[in-house]
Amino acid sequence: MATYAIGDIQGCLAPLQQLLTKVRFNPDCDQLWLAGDLVSRGPESLETLRFLYRHRDNIRAVQGNHDLHLLALAYGRAPTRGDADLQEIVEASDGDHLLEWLQSLPLIHCERGYALVHAGIPPIWSLEQAQALAAEVGEALSAEASARSFFSHMYGDLPDIWSDDLSGPSRLRVITNYLTRMRLCTADGRLDLKTKRGPEAAHGDFQPWFSFSERKTRNDKIIFGHWAALEGKADAANVFALDTGCVWGGHLTALRLEDEHLECADCSMLMD
Template identity: 50%
Template sequence: MKTYAIGDIQGCLEPLKMLMKKIEHDTPDARYLFAGDLVNRGPHSLETLRFVRDMGEMAVSVLGNHDLHLLAIAAGARKKERLGSLQAIFDAPDGDELIDWLRRRPLAYAESGMLLVHAGVLPQWTVEQTLMLAKEVESVLQGPDWMVFMQEMYGDQPATWQDDLTGTDRLRCIVNGLTRLRFCSEDGEMEFDAKEGLSEAPAGFIPWFDVKARQTKNDTIIFGHWSALGLLLRPDLMALDTGCVWGRQLTAVRLDDRALYQVDCQGLCTPDVF
């Protein structure tokens, strides 16, 4: 069975269906890995959640920052204002079921020697450590006190990982690394303000994947999140957020040979939440 990794969908269901039709012409029994941000900004967040959920074991999706935003609204940690296509989830008869399904998605997933995350991996972390740290947060999100954690999740501190971090600081740092990271310093200090491309790196910061001492430099990391970066394929990286919701492309890569599949999203997906 061949597996394909797909970048951020953000409620752009029609481009996703078009992309999968292309893929399934070549691979009728394809399996899919989604790099997170299934929802928000695009027009069909409810339908996208249902579509991916109904794929069952044929799909794995890690949590992205926009997915966590939806969970935070559900937990009362964010106001229900300017919800755009997220409003339909709260109005749907199966809305609670979808929220419950979403909070049980992983933050990191590994197979075939590759690691899937939404945004990045802090340079101090190995693949094994990343998976273990992700599970620490997953156990909270899937537990009875998940709403309490969502009230405490947001914040930029601590900006640097330390193995002896505890409590909310530890969990927040893990979430930020896996779902918000773009730039960091050589010693792993995270920077959250810059959202543009590589030429806009703040002074003293570099893309997380170019840190010389990165523990995962000999591994292949699949991620999305960074639409201004666009498609970047290297032996150690697959950056797959190609800005579908901004009218660019939705991208998939077949993992065994890195065959590239794309659809043009112009006119098919218009952002309604910024």
């Protein structure tokens, strides 16, 4: 049995299948850990979600910001924009089953000494605190009425810093932003959600979330995606950056947990 953690697929089914062939993935005994953003921007979001749903017993996955946007679209709570690939999922004959599975996924998965999360964990939170706060969002998504309310208030960059005193939609929004959208922040957790370039774009007190020596999860192994501009390089111990820009013609990367060996599939075909 082997476990492969894979970065942002974003509807790129052909590179995923190429990568699974390369690592000789065996659906009878192997597992896939997926770091979120399963859909959006790539050419085959619906087909990708169908493929993953068929193999769901072998999959441990977390939600990314694009997955949450798809769910918001399904609930009629997403801002209006051109999302034809995602609307195709909503309108598909099996869309309800696919979306129900997607909505059931957590924001963090912890097992075997690793934490899987889409964007990262802010330096002010321990792994245990991050799990507890992620569970609050999971609870909001567990029923239709509370999920509809969650998606109605999900969008926005404020509050941009954590406080234990936060409650209601603001509390859930900042938890979600930390776990699914964060790149740069300050040591005390203030977010910069505008900057999307690599670490060279750090400014003032805003640095990559994993770079702070006082980070409470520095001794925990964290697998994350989301930040394609890192090109798979996070200059810190115990963090594994797996978004290597597949949807932009880069690579799709898998980390084998048993020995932390990396394998990649070329995604340049998507740019042809």
